[in-house]
Amino acid sequence: MLYSYLKIAFRNLGKYKGFSAINILGLAVGMASAILIFLWISHEISYDRFHEKKDRIYEAWNKGSFNGKLSCWNTTPKILAKALQSDIPEIETTTRVNWTDSYLTKFGEKTIMMKASVVDSTFLQVFSFPVLKGDSASALMNPTGTVITLSTAQKLFGNENPIGKILELNEQYQLTVTAVVQDPPNNSRFQFECLVPWSFLRSQGGDDDYWGNNSTRTYALLKPGTNAETANAKLVEFRKKYDRDDPKGGFFLYPIERWRLYSNFTEGVEEGGMIEYIRIFSIVGAIILLIACINFMNLSTAKSEKRAKEVGIRKVIGAMRHNLMGQFLGESILIAFLAGLLAIVLVQLTLPSFNTFTGKIVRLDYTNAWAWTLWFGFILLTGLIAGSYPAFFLSGFQPTKVLKGAFKKTQAAINPRKVLVVLQFTFAIVLIICTLVINKQINHARNRNNGYNKDQLVYYFMTGTTEKNYTLIKNELLSSGTAVSVTKTSAPLTEGWSNTWGINWKGKQENDRTLFDRFCADQQFVTTAGLELVKGRDFDLETHPSDSTAILLNESAVAAMGFKDPIGQTLQDNGRDWTVVGVIKDFILHSPFAKTQPMFIQGAKGWFNVIHFRLNAANSVSENLKKAASIFKKFNPSYPFDYTFVDEAYGAKFEEEKKMGSLAALFAGLTIFISCMGLFGLATYMAATRFKEIGIRKVLGASVASITTLLSKDFLTLVLLSFLIASPLAWLLMNQWLESYAYKTAIDGWIFLVTGVVSMLIAVLTTSIQAIKAALSNPVKSLKSE
Amino acid sequence: MIKLEHISKWVNQGNNRIFLLKDININIGEGEFISIMGPSGSGKSTLLNVIGMLDSADEGSYFFNDQPVHTLKEKQRSLLYKQHIGFVFQAYHLIDELTVYENIETPLLYQDTKSADRKAMVGDMLDRFNIVGKKDLFPANLSGGQQQLVGIARALIAKPKLILADEPTGNLNSKQGEEIMEIFTQLNKEEGVTIIQVTHSEKNAAYGNRIINLLDGRIEHNR
Numbered sequence A: 001m002l003y004s005y006l007k008i009a010f011r012n013l014g015k016y017k018g019f020s021a022i023n024i025l026g027l028a029v030g031m032a033s034a035i036l037i038f039l040w041i042s043h044e045i046s047y048d049r050f051h052e053k054k055d056r057i058y059e060a061w062n063k064g065s066f067n068g069k070l071s072c073w074n075t076t077p078k079i080l081a082k083a084l085q086s087d088i089p090e091i092e093t094t095t096r097v098n099w100t101d102s103y104l105t106k107f108g109e110k111t112i113m114m115k116a117s118v119v120d121s122t123f124l125q126v127f128s129f130p131v132l133k134g135d136s137a138s139a140l141m142n143p144t145g146t147v148i149t150l151s152t153a154q155k156l157f158g159n160e161n162p163i164g165k166i167l168e169l170n171e172q173y174q175l176t177v178t179a180v181v182q183d184p185p186n187n188s189r190f191q192f193e194c195l196v197p198w199s200f201l202r203s204q205g206g207d208d209d210y211w212g213n214n215s216t217r218t219y220a221l222l223k224p225g226t227n228a229e230t231a232n233a234k235l236v237e238f239r240k241k242y243d244r245d246d247p248k249g250g251f252f253l254y255p256i257e258r259w260r261l262y263s264n265f266t267e268g269v270e271e272g273g274m275i276e277y278i279r280i281f282s283i284v285g286a287i288i289l290l291i292a293c294i295n296f297m298n299l300s301t302a303k304s305e306k307r308a309k310e311v312g313i314r315k316v317i318g319a320m321r322h323n324l325m326g327q328f329l330g331e332s333i334l335i336a337f338l339a340g341l342l343a344i345v346l347v348q349l350t351l352p353s354f355n356t357f358t359g360k361i362v363r364l365d366y367t368n369a370w371a372w373t374l375w376f377g378f379i380l381l382t383g384l385i386a387g388s389y390p391a392f393f394l395s396g397f398q399p400t401k402v403l404k405g406a407f408k409k410t411q412a413a414i415n416p417r418k419v420l421v422v423l424q425f426t427f428a429i430v431l432i433i434c435t436l437v438i439n440k441q442i443n444h445a446r447n448r449n450n451g452y453n454k455d456q457l458v459y460y461f462m463t464g465t466t467e468k469n470y471t472l473i474k475n476e477l478l479s480s481g482t483a484v485s486v487t488k489t490s491a492p493l494t495e496g497w498s499n500t501w502g503i504n505w506k507g508k509q510e511n512d513r514t515l516f517d518r519f520c521a522d523q524q525f526v527t528t529a530g531l532e533l534v535k536g537r538d539f540d541l542e543t544h545p546s547d548s549t550a551i552l553l554n555e556s557a558v559a560a561m562g563f564k565d566p567i568g569q570t571l572q573d574n575g576r577d578w579t580v581v582g583v584i585k586d587f588i589l590h591s592p593f594a595k596t597q598p599m600f601i602q603g604a605k606g607w608f609n610v611i612h613f614r615l616n617a618a619n620s621v622s623e624n625l626k627k628a629a630s631i632f633k634k635f636n637p638s639y640p641f642d643y644t645f646v647d648e649a650y651g652a653k654f655e656e657e658k659k660m661g662s663l664a665a666l667f668a669g670l671t672i673f674i675s676c677m678g679l680f681g682l683a684t685y686m687a688a689t690r691f692k693e694i695g696i697r698k699v700l701g702a703s704v705a706s707i708t709t710l711l712s713k714d715f716l717t718l719v720l721l722s723f724l725i726a727s728p729l730a731w732l733l734m735n736q737w738l739e740s741y742a743y744k745t746a747i748d749g750w751i752f753l754v755t756g757v758v759s760m761l762i763a764v765l766t767t768s769i770q771a772i773k774a775a776l777s778n779p780v781k782s783l784k785s786e
Numbered sequence B: 001m002i003k004l005e006h007i008s009k010w011v012n013q014g015n016n017r018i019f020l021l022k023d024i025n026i027n028i029g030e031g032e033f034i035s036i037m038g039p040s041g042s043g044k045s046t047l048l049n050v051i052g053m054l055d056s057a058d059e060g061s062y063f064f065n066d067q068p069v070h071t072l073k074e075k076q077r078s079l080l081y082k083q084h085i086g087f088v089f090q091a092y093h094l095i096d097e098l099t100v101y102e103n104i105e106t107p108l109l110y111q112d113t114k115s116a117d118r119k120a121m122v123g124d125m126l127d128r129f130n131i132v133g134k135k136d137l138f139p140a141n142l143s144g145g146q147q148q149l150v151g152i153a154r155a156l157i158a159k160p161k162l163i164l165a166d167e168p169t170g171n172l173n174s175k176q177g178e179e180i181m182e183i184f185t186q187l188n189k190e191e192g193v194t195i196i197q198v199t200h201s202e203k204n205a206a207y208g209n210r211i212i213n214l215l216d217g218r219i220e221h222n223r
Helices: A002-015 A017-045 A080-087 A150-157 A198-203 A228-241 A274-306 A308-316 A321-358 A369-396 A399-404 A416-446 A470-479 A525-529 A545-549 A555-561 A621-635 A646-689 A691-699 A704-739 A749-776 A779-784 B044-051 B074-084 B100-110 B115-128 B144-156 B174-191
Strands: A057-066 A069-073 A091-107 A110-119 A131-134 A145-149 A166-169 A173-181 A194-197 A217-222 A250-255 A457-461 A483-489 A498-500 A516-520 A533-536 A550-554 A570-573 A576-584 A599-602 A610-615 A643-645 B002-013 B016-028 B033-037 B059-064 B085-089 B162-166 B194-198 B210-215 B218-222
Touching: A002 A017, A002 A321, A002 B100, A017 A274, A017 A321, A017 A646, A057 A080, A080 A091, A080 A217, A080 A228, A091 A150, A091 A198, A110 A150, A110 A198, A145 A150, A150 A173, A194 A198, A217 A228, A228 A250, A274 A321, A274 A369, A274 A416, A274 A646, A308 A321, A308 A369, A308 A399, A321 A369, A416 A646, A416 A704, A416 A749, A457 A621, A457 A646, A470 A483, A470 A610, A470 A621, A483 A525, A525 A610, A545 A550, A545 A576, A550 A555, A555 A576, A555 A599, A570 A599, A576 A599, A610 A621, A643 A646, A646 A691, A646 A704, A646 A749, A691 A704, A691 A749, A691 A779, A704 A749, B002 B044, B016 B044, B016 B218, B033 B044, B033 B174, B044 B162, B044 B194, B074 B085, B085 B144, B100 B115, B100 B144, B115 B144, B144 B162, B144 B174, B162 B174, B174 B194
Parallel strands: A110 A194, A145 A173, A516 A599, A550 A576, B033 B194, B033 B210, B085 B162, B162 B194
Antiparallel strands: A057 A069, A057 A217, A057 A250, A091 A110, A091 A166, A091 A217, A131 A173, A145 A194, A166 A173, A457 A610, A457 A643, A483 A610, A498 A516, A533 A576, A550 A599, A570 A576, B002 B016, B002 B059, B210 B218
């Protein structure tokens, strides 16, 4: 019996090849998208779940109020760990993780750049990074010891035993390899190639006990059986003890498991984060899947009406209702199964580009029983739902009626198939509108004046001996005609690395906690960056040697400080007096979607990490870069010439939005594609069922055009209805999305107009092919069939 | 074998009740070969469907082998006709996606016959109607007469006591029609299968031993 069902199912697939292809492909594409989204989500929620003690590990967070807002952030004073350990009894141990830096690493002839994290000796006891060689307990005790990852060990030593080997870091420090750990998995916040003990940092004078320097991350392992809430309650007193003036500020412990998905705080209250994207994508995935299922159901039921005769015959020759139900359900499950197989193939094929796009390393785990169960469950469910209409509806027919040909579909105003088509197109149109709005917002921010000239501007991190040789490098860059101007700064122009509320000026209110971006530049800053000077002048050490303690303000800072005449005012920061020599227009330091912040730029007495130089437009870019490379090589021989174009760095600020935009476009495309397949299938079906009607109309003198219109009209009405439902929905959605941006575009009417016209066009194109084909057919054929 | 008493069937159109069958009383014994005749719309097919239990009457009693069919539930009725009745149609009604062999085999599948038995039974049928060479063809590749042979073979495979044929020769030329009628006669005479056929043709009706004439849902003549 089962064999017989399978046989007829396959023969039916073969008989209606186009129809089956549409059906299977549509469902497969939907399933493949859902699987990809599922992989992405499961990777996101797996972040740092592999630590054995994950339930007890907390990250210390800081909070404080600035500009009247309560903010939370996860960098803390270095001294916090020690204080926590001595004051909070619930804490078993703490471990700190400092910024990850790249180090020039040498072993014999081999030189590599190695990403190193400075961590406390307890790091490997708190977090689970399996130690392959060496002893995890003592590996990070010795100030000259270091732990490297397996892949780094292989890069440096090949198959030799790495333990005891001595590495030279940045041509200054000698560290002995004490242990080898497995490479950190892709789904961890910790990405390092090497761990350097905190005691090393301390021996180099990089440690400090200053409560005002929030620069490191502190993790606490709670004792088993204790809870974070009691510890957090104790942290209120703790704060008072260690001198903080902000009544709302302080520290709190935040579970590491929530860091990846939540950890967005508004007014000190946890409010979403990555989880919002996960929700959005779950919904989108579900919708695409739903649309594909709807399609599948629509097409299956459309086809099953063709098979009413078969149902009649089978009933007459002895089939019971359950036999027929089994047959139809079995068939649709088989099709779903084929689609499921195709979906896996599609996922496997698209996975590499998906990984590039998302920056993840996810793969299909064929050994995961749970995933297979889910996959089979899904196929079964889709098959059951899609097969349920023919199974329950058709199998209930009176055979005499079907066989006499009395079986006619009712042309009701609302039938389920129409509802399903409207639903599909509503989703598709919403997604199209979202895509257009997102792209419009990106372009809007792109066209925003960033406040400086990005062209031909290059920056280089001052690695190795760059800082020592800065003057020489600068002079050679200028004299060789490679650059037209050079300045060193504290951070790249596209990144804010430091901010403070601790700056003082004349007339500052006592409770003023305005947060200023802190930036440093030695000289020719305005010229090099191409900023717009509003008042005063640029830093110029040659004519004004006192400019080493000069300061520039942006207009927002002038407004925040309330200066009528800012030039000549004195500001106090870090125990030094700075004299305002100029005022610049605000430029975009952070997000091009956000408002610009008050900012000051300190002179040559500040701290420096980066060289910015503007290339000489008289030469070609490649020529300039070649010369610059040789200059940097000359004065910083050990390090590669790693430079960045500021316009590229600025462009990277749009990455997230661009990804959102491409994703929305991708999903819109998929939805349209699947919906159109469904529409095409339905149009085919409709043309077939109205074959006779068309014949009669033609005999009575109808033109091809009038018949095409007649057949397409129905579908157009449905698409129009979808458009009317989708437009306000999309507007609400996008309005809410734009709310999160300070600098936002308007949702224009043309977006809706374009979407409406485009979706209509797509629908017309999809259906009219079938309609025209039907209209052109010879009426003799259709009329003789009875 | 079959006893119809005061069978009526109607549809309501507005306030009017239109009778498809009105007060039909028939007795049919085992081994009879009956022809039902009458003009289009006289209720021939409806009567056949009622007898075949594919349709039920609105009024009256129907006894099949002394079982009161009119009181049975649909499921019981279909169990009953599955066992005893084979159907032959004017339009053959073969399943297009199945081969000749599979079409004939299908009723056995629904009766859970064992695989080996099925093979033997279908083989017998193919032999008997001389269509062994056609067993792997699909219906679309057969002539109308051949298709109807397959239809009859399928109706006979489950060894029914009663064959109901709704204009079995209606789509066939006269030679093919004669062949079919010969087969029916043979079945009736040699195997004692009861046959009820609906027909337009006096010539085919003559093959039977009794003719029932219908007009507007009533029995006009019961010869």
